[in-house]
Amino acid sequence: MAANERKTIDLEQGWEITQKGIMKLKNILEGLPETGISSEEYMMIYTTIYNMCTQKPPHDYSQQLYGKYRESFEEYIMSTVLPSLREKHDEFMLRELVKRWENHKSMVRWLSRFFYYLDRRFIARRSLPPLNEVGLTCFRRLVYQDLKVKVSDALISLIDKEREGEQIDRALLKNILDIFVEIGMGQMDYYENDFEAALLKDTAAYYSRKASGWISEDSFPDFMLKAEECLKREKDRVSHYLHSSSEPKLLEKVQHELWSECEAPLFVTWYSGYRDLLKDSEVENLSRMVRVFSKVLPFLDPLANIFKQHVTDEGTDLVKQAEDEADSRKVFVRKLIKLHDKYVAYVNERFQNHILLHKAFKEAFEALCNKGVGGSSIAELLATYCDDILKKGSGEKLGDEATEEMLEKVVKLLAYISDKDLFAEFYRKKLARRLLFDKSANDDHERSILTKLKQQCGGQFTSKMEGMVTDLTLAKENQTSFEEYLSNNTNANPGIDLTVTVLTTGFWPSYKSFDLNLPAEMVKCVEVFREFYQTKTKHRKLTWIYSLGTCNIIGKFEPKTMELIVTTYQASALLLFNSSDRLSYSEIMTQLNLTDDDVVRLLHSLSCAKYKILNKEPNTKTIAPTDHFEFNSKFTDKMRRIKIPLPPVDEKKKVIEDVDKDRRYAIDASIVRIMKSRKVLGHQQLVMECVEQLGRMFKPDFKAIKKRIEDLITRDYLERDKDNPNLFRYLA
Template sequence: MAIQLEEGWSKIQKNGIAKIQKIIDNEMHGKISNQEFADLYTIVYTMCIQKEPFCHTSELYERFSQSVRDYLETTALPAILSDNKHGEYLLLALKKQWEDYRLLKRWLINFFVYLNRFYVKRTHKRSLEDVCLNNFRVLVFDKIKRFAADAMLVTIENDRDGELVDRSLLRNIIQIFVEMGMGKLTIYSQDFEQRFLSETLEYYSRKAAIWLASDTCPEYLRKAERAIQSEISLLTDSLHPSSKDRLMKVLIKYLLLQHQTEILGKPNTGFLRMLQTDAREDLARIYSLYKEIPQSLIPIGKMLKDHIIEVGQKIVHQTDEKDNPLKFVEEMMQLHTKYFSLVHDLFENSPIFDKALKEASETILNQKLAIKRTPAELIATYCNSLLSKDGIRTETEAILEETLDKIVRIFSYLCDKDLFLEFYRKLLAKRLLMARSANEDAEKSMIGKLKIRCGAQFTSKLEGMINDMKSASEHRNMFTQFLAETHADELSIDLDVQVLTTTYWPTYKESEIQLDQSMIHARDLFQKYYDKRTSNRRLKWIHVLGMVTLSADFPNKRVFLEVSTIQACVLLLLNTCESMSILNLHKVLKVPLEELKRQLKPLVNKRFKILNKTPPGGYDVSHLISINMQCNPSRKRIRIPLVASVSNHDRAKNIAEVQENRKHAIEASIVRVMKSRRTLEHAQLIAEVSAQLMPHFKPDPRAIKSRVEDLIGREYLERHPGQPNAYNYLA
């Protein structure tokens, strides 16, 4: 039997809609049983599937919408607007009516779900959910949204001022604004967010002006940080997540960016003062606040760079030859370590601050010092002091490794890396040949660190020197075997020869010296052994690098003297006579006079007093030298150090060698570039060659031009016939 429209609707109204409204009015007491729900659903279903003229689908759809409108106009809206509610009371009323309406909506949609499944899809009408939301928006929300937004903004300002507010209430009302957009955030954005951001702008503009006038830089930043954290907390608890980026832009702009110069430049409390006092917490706060806008870090990075340069300039100006110049390296390591830690730990390795530290360090370490030495030489000398037995001592190997890391970091900023390498190589040679290296592992570690920074070619000679020292034991064993096989006379002395590869080691003069017969005999035997073992290599004997341990019997005790080869020859010669003049020593030993005097001074010095000189003053060639038989050393083994030779000459020689090597490096680079390009303009050639050579040294464009002219003269290049500023590759 067909159900008539009025009959069916009457049952729906009485047993469904009215009962739900009653449950709502009774504070949710009561319920609709499963049987009641099934009956109502069946009525709707039957009225929808009946054949015409008893199919009432469209009428049910319209009456559903009308019943919703009736509820909103007669119940929900009056309840919100009654008693002229405003502020929090208005928000509470809106929240309650929305929750009641949602309950009504859910039950009604369940009753009429058949409409959604078939009628709505077939006719492309709004879904029942959308009908309910649209009616609430038009009949209720549009009428009170402005007042609700006003109330929320007042509540938010109260929250900012420290009053206790109900953030969950805000969250519920915000959710209504979001749902009114029916899947879009347009209504939330237009009716609330824009006003919220505008109010935020005005509020924090006022606060910023007050804080700027009364607070120090750290105090201002702490307040700004708390404000930002509070706003994020408010947004998390109450607002829609989509507002975060726009809210942060407003906060950062009006709290930080707009007043950045005044905040960080505050006298006695600003950014520079924080750097001076190492206020790490405040410095970390600056980065944390400004990092959201990378462009804002650029002026801060410049301030950091200028400050580091200023501190570094003081170190440069205070470097004095009389006052330990190696303090320059120690202070530069301390300076770089301090700001490297700041950039790494506080500024999260930001490229802007990393660049500032790099440029500042390069500026300091590549300027001319007040003394004759260059930073490259001082760093190499400091390494020598650190790695020598009688140099700087570190408590543990870990501390030594850490110090080497610091040295390599400041080394990396040098433009003249090749000059450092030349000084380092010669000092390494002295350490190895004089057995003054404190730690072989540390030597290898340092070379490894340089290799990582500059490549294998940069350290190839250093590694070759280390390998030559390793081969010494191999030669020692094979020489002993050679003596046994050839039945040669037993040596009267112990001989340990270091065979050095010429290309790896610094250039040394092949000095002629009249050796003691025992030394000559041992040398000749080793020469025979080496000639037999190798056919295409020739030994050059560098006696000035040799060390000899002599057993000396003085009246009071026997001591062992560690001396140079020349000093040993002097002592052995004087051992055969009572005394001899400096001139006669020179003639017999064939050692240059200046070198002979340099070798004699530590032996005559009152610290050791191995030899007597008559008269005691000066070093005239006529002065007599004799063994001091009254010598009574306090130790059984004595190492006699040499007086340093004139370092200015060595320094100039090193620099000259580096300049000569640079010419070859520039020429090789020019040929590589031109070989690949065939034709290239002058400016582009200068740029590409400079880029290739920068890892080792900074080439002077004039030097590159000079090498180009030389290569043209040697017919490796020619000027381009049609372009006077371009070159062609010929070879």
């Protein structure tokens, strides 16, 4: 038959066919003897409904069928489902509810397939709730709303039984709680309002009762063990049947109840305060407290403050010991590292890296690491400590692994220091001495700490240091070329063994270069090397840093001939006595062309210190401009080879001056960078952006920034706004 000749089906006739299928479905769900719905029966119902929805008006029964779909559920629920649920109680009622909910979902699936055409056409056009939703809403309105309080009470009663140690059917609870979630169709409101709120209230009451009982009969460690066990069990409850979103709320409720019961006895009966708990012997109990009360701010806030004070006090004691007992700076740094290790372990392991306690520890260590220790900054002490463990012949006899570990720890401490540029400058000075005087114990360790520093502070921080290490490798290659040059040019003979280290000015610390009047033998060496260097490059100018040079000279004394290892300055002074028996202070000063300070230092090292190579008149312990000197031909020593050191110069002042100068350049560059991109900016904002940009290397002083802004205005990089003096403009 053609489609347009299709016989019209009236509503009663069509519904009768549909109802037979629905009735059969109900019998199956009720467990009555019934054959399953065959594909022929399914197609019959589907086609009937399809035809009833596609007939021309007034025979399009879509609206009526949509209503009858809902009525089918309502009728089944009122006649069969609700009575079967109401006659049961407690666990039996819960089991029946699980069964009825599963049946209902099954019925929704079947009926939605029968009425599929409604969903596809009628509902889509009218923007009505889809069939699936209508079916579930019926159950929610008629069954769930009627029984929710009874069901929630039965669930909580079972949970309390389990808390008391009874075995319960956890799968049943999980199935019921899934109903609370599913009934919300994507929203958690039903689960939260109709079950979770009641559970949290019951939980609070339960643990309040429990905790007050434990307090009267248990010691503090026993109380904490029980409290921790409770939390573990509540977590377990969540993983087995509660919704995961309940976990934080449930644990917080338990923690708050336990805390409110134990807070008073904690400070009256058990301890006299948090300080007691911070003792090493109590660390296990404190650790458990943090685990148990990790969500309780009234516990954590005061603990964080006391912990911060506790770490600060221990650090302050270390500083005091270093100053009072003249602890060596090396010992202080080792103790500081030990203190840091101890409390890092506290925070990470004992306190589960809790954000509040981590912050307290960080603030305490920042304050400590930015203090001075007897006139030295900790930045300087860390650089000196690195030098101690990296140079040959230092007192620190550490194996490779221990050295690596110590370097790692020093770099971690550096993270707390705001003046990282000060550390960098001190470190660079000491690195230069290790490299230039072949004092470095292990090249791998030198490279390793640079890698660590680079990771911690960025590439800019280590670029000069890396340049120094590379420079030295190139210098060795250069020396090899020089030796080849000498062997190939017989007329180029310096007369003495000569090693020259050529460095790049920008990488190394700045050194004083004086026009020392070199002895003739050394002048020849300089000339020979200069000629060789000009064969390699015409564009680089050599500046000789005599203050860093060393010489091995032979001293012919009456007892025996000895080899003296001296600086270039000392060698130049001693060689004057080859042509004069006696020289005055002023004659030596004039012939060498040195400053007073340098002459005093080198003459002191040769006539007043351990090795008296020169005799001084008068024979006093200090050098005066009126002194006279003679070669001490009777000098002797049990060694055949001796090193005569020059008194060290205190480089601290120079380092601090260099750092201040670099900071001025850095602030200038930062201000110009910011203004170039922003064009116009207010004073406050410019200062804040400048502080933020430079913060990785040092903490710029607001006054210093203000001074640099004024300087840049005078140099025409910026100008003040005519109407608003707090506004600056960039001048391209």
